[in-house]
Amino acid sequence: MRKRLLPLLGSLMLLTAPVIAKTGGETDFVGALAEAAKAADIAIDASQKDSLKALELTAAMAWHGASPWISAVNRGAKEEFERYGVKVLVTTDAQYDPAKQVADIENIQALAPDMLLSLVIDGISAKVGLQKAVDSGSQLVLLSNPIPGFIHGQDYAGIVSDDMQGMGKLAAQAVNQHLQGKGKIGVIFHDVNYFVTNTRDQAFLKALDDYPAIEVVARKGFVKEQDTSAIASAMMLRHPDIDVIYVAWDAAAEGVVEALRGDGFEQVKVVSHDLGVNNLLDMAQRGNMLASVADRPYEIGATMARIAMLAELGEQAPLFTLVPFDLVTRDNIQDVWQQAYQADVPRIINLVLGD
Known part of the structure; x- marks a missing residue:
C-alpha cells in the first residue's frame, strides 16, 4: 500500500x-x-x-x-x-x-x-x-x-x-393510516446496543406521540431474530385485541408473521423495515404483512x-x-424493489402479483 x-x-x-x-x-x-x-x-x-x-x-x-x-x-x-x-x-x-x-x-x-x-x-x-x-x-x-x-x-x-429517524416516523405514519387514527399496537424492538435499529425504533415510538388515540399496549425486546415468533405469540395471548405489531426489521418480522398466521390472527397486521422476499410474498397475498419502510x-x-x-x-x-427511503405496500412492491436493489423483482413475487 x-x-x-x-x-x-x-x-x-x-x-x-x-x-x-x-x-x-x-x-x-x-x-x-x-x-x-x-x-x-x-x-x-x-x-x-x-x-x-x-x-x-x-x-x-x-x-x-x-x-x-x-x-x-x-x-x-x-x-x-x-x-x-x-x-x-x-x-x-x-x-x-x-x-x-x-x-x-x-x-x-x-x-x-x-x-x-x-x-x-x-x-x-x-x-x-x-x-x-x-x-x-x-x-x-x-x-x-x-x-x-x-x-x-x-x-x-x-x-x-x-435516514433512521425518517424511516421510524414513516412506519408510524403507516400504522396511523391503517388504523385511521385509533387502535392498539404491540412493539417488538431490538434490545441490543445497535445504533441503526435503536434509532429507528425510538423514532417510531416518538412519532406515535402525534397519534394519541393509538395505544401501545405491549413492548418486548429481542436479541436474536428467531425469538420474535415466541414473543409475538405471547404478546397476542395477553393482548388479543392488538391491531398492529411493529417489528424492528424484516427478517425479525418473519417470525411474527409466522406466529400470527399459525395462531389464527389473520386480521393483525405487521409493519417493519427493509425488504425481504418472504414478507413481500405475504404482503402480495394480502396476509399479515401490511407495510415496510425500505432504504436503498x-x-x-x-x-x-x-x-x-x-x-x-x-x-x-x-x-x-x-x-432515500420508501414506504412499500402491496401496490408498489415491484417499483420499490427495483429502486432499492437495482435488480429484477424475484419471479415468485411477480407471479403472486399476477404479472
Whole structure:
C-alpha cells in the first residue's frame, strides 16, 4: 500500500462537514443525523476520476452477514469502484458473528487495501483491528454503526446510512393510516446496543406521540431474530385485541408473521423495515404483512465507495450521508424493489402479483 499525503482539495468538495456537538466527550450521533448530507450530493467529477484511475487503488469490504440487502450494498460498492479503476481485493461475510468479523478484519489487513468498507456488528471487539487497518493507511467508511471512540476525519472518512429517524416516523405514519387514527399496537424492538435499529425504533415510538388515540399496549425486546415468533405469540395471548405489531426489521418480522398466521390472527397486521422476499410474498397475498419502510442498499454501497475514493484524494466527507427511503405496500412492491436493489423483482413475487 502506498501512503499518500495529498493537499485538501477544498474547492472540489461539494459539502463542508459540520461541527458535531459532543456529550461527555462522545459524539452526539443522533443529533448529527440532523446535519447529514444526501447521497446524491456526493459526486466525483471528471478530473477526480482521472486522478483516481492514475492511483490504481485497491479496496476490501468486511460485511456483517449475507442477505439480498447486503448483496445489493456490495454490488453497488463494487460497481462504483470499477468505474474508477479500483480493484476489490476481497469481500467477507461475518455470518453475524462478531468474533468472525474480527478475524475477517485481521485477514483483510494483511492485504493492505487502500480502502475498507464495513458494517460492524460489535464496534468494541472490532475496534483494535480496524484501528490497525487505519493506522496502516486504509481509508475506512462505515455503514450505519459508529465505532466507539473513533474520530471522524481521522479514524474514518464517514458513515453512510438510511435516514433512521425518517424511516421510524414513516412506519408510524403507516400504522396511523391503517388504523385511521385509533387502535392498539404491540412493539417488538431490538434490545441490543445497535445504533441503526435503536434509532429507528425510538423514532417510531416518538412519532406515535402525534397519534394519541393509538395505544401501545405491549413492548418486548429481542436479541436474536428467531425469538420474535415466541414473543409475538405471547404478546397476542395477553393482548388479543392488538391491531398492529411493529417489528424492528424484516427478517425479525418473519417470525411474527409466522406466529400470527399459525395462531389464527389473520386480521393483525405487521409493519417493519427493509425488504425481504418472504414478507413481500405475504404482503402480495394480502396476509399479515401490511407495510415496510425500505432504504436503498445499492445506493448505500455506491455512496460508501465514492466517499472512500474522495478521501483518497484528500476530500473530507460529512459525518453522516443518508440515502432515500420508501414506504412499500402491496401496490408498489415491484417499483420499490427495483429502486432499492437495482435488480429484477424475484419471479415468485411477480407471479403472486399476477404479472
